[in-house]
Amino acid sequence: MGGSVSLVGRIRVVVAVTAVVLGCVVAASSVSAGTRAAQATQELTITVSDGTKLACGLVLPGGSPPAGGWPGVLLFHGLGQDHQYMETIANAALAPVGFASLMCDARGTGASGGTFGLDGPNEVQDARDLFNSFSARSDVSDTQIGAFGLSLGGGVVWNAAVAGVPFKAIVPAITWTDLGAALNPNGVPKGGEIAQLAQVTPPSRWDPSLNQARIDLAGGVVTPAVKSIEAARSWRSKLHSLAVPTLLLQGRHDFLFDIDQALAAYKLLAGPKRLYIGDLGHPPASNPAAELPTYLGEAVTWFGHYLAGVGSVRGGVELAHDPWDGSTTPYSALPGTRHISVNLPGSKRIAANGSVGRFVRPTGGPLETFGNSSLSVRYSRNSALTEIRAMVSVKGSTVVTVGAAKIRGGSGVVRIPLVDEAVLLPRGHRLAVTVGGISADGVYLALGVGPGSPPAVTIGRITLNLSLLKKTVSR
Numbered sequence: 001m002g003g004s005v006s007l008v009g010r011i012r013v014v015v016a017v018t019a020v021v022l023g024c025v026v027a028a029s030s031v032s033a034g035t036r037a038a039q040a041t042q043e044l045t046i047t048v049s050d051g052t053k054l055a056c057g058l059v060l061p062g063g064s065p066p067a068g069g070w071p072g073v074l075l076f077h078g079l080g081q082d083h084q085y086m087e088t089i090a091n092a093a094l095a096p097v098g099f100a101s102l103m104c105d106a107r108g109t110g111a112s113g114g115t116f117g118l119d120g121p122n123e124v125q126d127a128r129d130l131f132n133s134f135s136a137r138s139d140v141s142d143t144q145i146g147a148f149g150l151s152l153g154g155g156v157v158w159n160a161a162v163a164g165v166p167f168k169a170i171v172p173a174i175t176w177t178d179l180g181a182a183l184n185p186n187g188v189p190k191g192g193e194i195a196q197l198a199q200v201t202p203p204s205r206w207d208p209s210l211n212q213a214r215i216d217l218a219g220g221v222v223t224p225a226v227k228s229i230e231a232a233r234s235w236r237s238k239l240h241s242l243a244v245p246t247l248l249l250q251g252r253h254d255f256l257f258d259i260d261q262a263l264a265a266y267k268l269l270a271g272p273k274r275l276y277i278g279d280l281g282h283p284p285a286s287n288p289a290a291e292l293p294t295y296l297g298e299a300v301t302w303f304g305h306y307l308a309g310v311g312s313v314r315g316g317v318e319l320a321h322d323p324w325d326g327s328t329t330p331y332s333a334l335p336g337t338r339h340i341s342v343n344l345p346g347s348k349r350i351a352a353n354g355s356v357g358r359f360v361r362p363t364g365g366p367l368e369t370f371g372n373s374s375l376s377v378r379y380s381r382n383s384a385l386t387e388i389r390a391m392v393s394v395k396g397s398t399v400v401t402v403g404a405a406k407i408r409g410g411s412g413v414v415r416i417p418l419v420d421e422a423v424l425l426p427r428g429h430r431l432a433v434t435v436g437g438i439s440a441d442g443v444y445l446a447l448g449v450g451p452g453s454p455p456a457v458t459i460g461r462i463t464l465n466l467s468l469l470k471k472t473v474s475r
Contacts, residue, residue: 001079001152001175001197001256001282039095041087046104048129050122055111056104056130057083059090060139061097070100071144071307072134074127074167076153077103078174080200082110089148093296099303102134106152108205115207119155119233122207127160131167144168144307148299151175151257151282155233158265161244162235169306171299173249174281176257177239177265180230184222186417188387188404191220191445193256220445236264243271247302249295251281252322252422255402255443260372260420263334266317274302274313277422278320278328284399284441288324295320322424322474329473336470337371344433344462352384352456353447355436359395360464365427368474369400371467373418377435377459380411384456390416391440392464395430398423402440424474433464 042058075086083103090101108116135142146169149157154175176182213229250262317331344358389404403418437447
């Protein structure tokens with residue numbers, strides 16, 4: 001949600017974004033007639049309604065504000081980042097085209113007080129208080145204010161918008177809409193991902209109300225406490241009534257928050273909407289610096305239209321090519337998909353921490369995954385496993401997707417949904433399908449079973465069901 005899983009380094013942001021702000025992409029929708037230097041960033045402390053002090057930064061465009069004040073953007077950082085990280089974006093991309101920006105360290109992180117609540121009700125109230133403080137300034141519009149958030153910060157943007165904070169446009173980036181589906185899909189926690197995230201904010205800074213759920217989830221157990229916490233921080237079911245203009249930025253290859261987190265929102269939103277899917281995001285996203293001007297340019301254009309009434313915007317979906325080649329493919333709606341199904345016969349008995357690998361070379365190609373893929377796995381003589389993990393990769397190369405599902409009893413057939421990733425499958429390359437108690441490329445923790453453990457389950461026929469773009473865009 002930030003930190004080691006953030007977008008790219010701050011220096012890259014400055015170099016790349018400045019190039020586009022001064023170029024034609026943003027110039028076509030500038031709030032003012034040309035670019036303008038930002039005033040010096042003002043570091044300040046804002047006390048929110050419960051008395052918590054937040055460490056913040058204010059970035060204003062140079063020169064005199066227009067009548068009614070500058071249009072403004074609240075920026076929310078990812079986990080492990082701080083408000084200075086977002087100041088870089090504000091100074092490079094927003095102030096030069098006439099937007100004021102306010103950003104703060106989230107409560108319980110950085111130099112802010114309070115305890116970390118994982119985008120809970122306190123963070124929503126903080127967003128409301130910051131909106132009110134920002135809009136009360138004489139040099140900032142009291143109505144034309146939007147919000148931009150990365151990962152954890154994108155969660156704040158969603159939650160605050162659903163709660164009624166009156167943003168005129170929002171840009172949630174590389175984030176979730178259903179936290180349970182992201183952290184523990186099908187009831188199996190992504191232990192590797194969760195362990196990395198838990199290290200970013202010390203347990204002493206967490207809100208005490210989250211402690212038990214945090215401990216349970218880190219231990220690999222989805223308890224009622226975990227479900228309650230996740231449900232309170234999931235807004236997918238409420239998006240059908242959200243009419244605020246929304247630009248979604250999501251990664252095409254992100255094992256923490258997959259494409260489906262944004263696709264589900266795009267299908268539900270009631271207002272103007274657009275979805276950009278690119279090489280940004282959490283691992284294994286490549287985050288090329290050269291792509292950053294494109295999607296931040298989209299954000300500036302979106303705010304320019306809906307906050308300042310300049311320029312035009314398109315709806316639909318934009319899919320960047322992978323690897324980034326400077327090109328994207330537009331769709332007026334969701335990209336069309338097709339499905340292929342391949343049976344992988346065999347039978348092998350394995351230990352609880354063992355695995356079965358089978359291989360297939362899809363005909364045709366190149367192919368590109370997109371949408372809801374899955375595996376069906378027949379198992380028997382199960383004496384130890386309660387879940388089966390799976391991984392699909394280009395043999396000897398890219399991990400394409402992963403998944404896991406609970407199993408019960410000694411035998412049966414289990415369907416394992418795979419996380420929605422858009423990955424190129426080169427022509428002529430074999431796919432490796434690996435099934436068992438595997439860690440799945442670090443997404444799931446390895447089972448706590450020592451070497452030499454006795455056989456635990458027999459894996460029989462595996463059926464690979466792949467969802468593919470009707471027309472491959474990457475090369």
